[in-house]
Amino acid sequence: MDLEDGHRHATATPTTCCTGFFYLAGTIVFFLLIFSASFLGFLGANLPKVKVHRLDIYKFNVTKHQDENKGTQLDIDVNIMVNMSNNFWNKMTLVYGKMKVETKIEGIKLPKVHLDGFRQNPRTSNDLKIHPKEMRYKLKQSYAEKLKLTADKNKITLSLKAGGNVQFWYNGRMISKQHFNVRCDFIEQSNLHLGVAHNCAVNLGYFR
Numbered sequence: 001m002d003l004e005d006g007h008r009h010a011t012a013t014p015t016t017c018c019t020g021f022f023y024l025a026g027t028i029v030f031f032l033l034i035f036s037a038s039f040l041g042f043l044g045a046n047l048p049k050v051k052v053h054r055l056d057i058y059k060f061n062v063t064k065h066q067d068e069n070k071g072t073q074l075d076i077d078v079n080i081m082v083n084m085s086n087n088f089w090n091k092m093t094l095v096y097g098k099m100k101v102e103t104k105i106e107g108i109k110l111p112k113v114h115l116d117g118f119r120q121n122p123r124t125s126n127d128l129k130i131h132p133k134e135m136r137y138k139l140k141q142s143y144a145e146k147l148k149l150t151a152d153k154n155k156i157t158l159s160l161k162a163g164g165n166v167q168f169w170y171n172g173r174m175i176s177k178q179h180f181n182v183r184c185d186f187i188e189q190s191n192l193h194l195g196v197a198h199n200c201a202v203n204l205g206y207f208r
Contacts, residue, residue: 046092046168047204048120050182052160053197054081055189059134060151062144072141074148076105077134080160082184083197085125091171094120099164101130106147106156111135117164130160156189160200178204 059077080103086094101113110132120126139147150156163181167174184200191198 046088046090046094047166047180047202048094049085049087050184050200050202051083051085051197052080052184052187052200053083053192053195055079055156055158055187055192056081057151057156060148062148064141071138072144074108074137074139074144075134076108076110076137078105078110078132080130080158082128082130082160082200083125084120084128086120086122087125088122090122092122093169095167095169095174096120097165097167099162101160101162103130103132104159106150106158108137115162151189154190154193158187158189160184160187181205 056079057077058079059075061075063073063075065071065073086092095117096119097117099115099117101115103110103113113130113132115128115130118126161181161183163179165177165179168176168178180202182200182202184198187198
């Protein structure tokens with residue numbers, strides 16, 4: 001403090017200035033985090049609804065060779081139909097980029113599928129055809145025959161995961177572009193055969 005004309009005058013110290021600056025910066029960061037979380041929550045609420053509703057098995061054949069060294073072969077050719085819906089009543093339009101899809105049948109990895117992007121207006125849906133390239137797998141005879149029996153009884157289980165990026169357009173303006181991923185686990189062929197679609201989990205984030 002300084003004495004002038006018999007009065008004391010308070011003088012701001014560097015410590016006081018720094019404290020005020022950090023308090024202001026912390027407040028700004030806090031509100032930015034709140035805004036970011038709310039905005040991501042808003043985008044997450046506008047992600048599409050994804051359902052697997054059909055599985056077509058074109059080929060699921062077991063071939064046993066007389067030459068035991070060649071083992072038993074399983075030929076797989078399937079087609080999976082996935083529905084993506086933008087069910088929200090508001091003016092949110094979704095524009096998808098190219099997507100990568102990975103599928104498994106009874107734990108067996110099928111070839112990856114790449115889908116072209118598309119645009120989806122509010123309250124519309126699109127059917128996506130997931131048709132991995134036909135493949136031949138070399139398996140133990142007992143396991144291959146077990147899989148064939150499972151397929152014949154319509155009891156196959158499959159899983160699917162996909163990912164890409166999506167643009168969010170509101171009132172004709174793009175407000176954000178985010179990565180998203182889809183996971184569909186333990187899809188039962190028997191339920192699809194009865195017309196019961198399988199709901200998938202859709203989240204913001206990178207495809208893994």
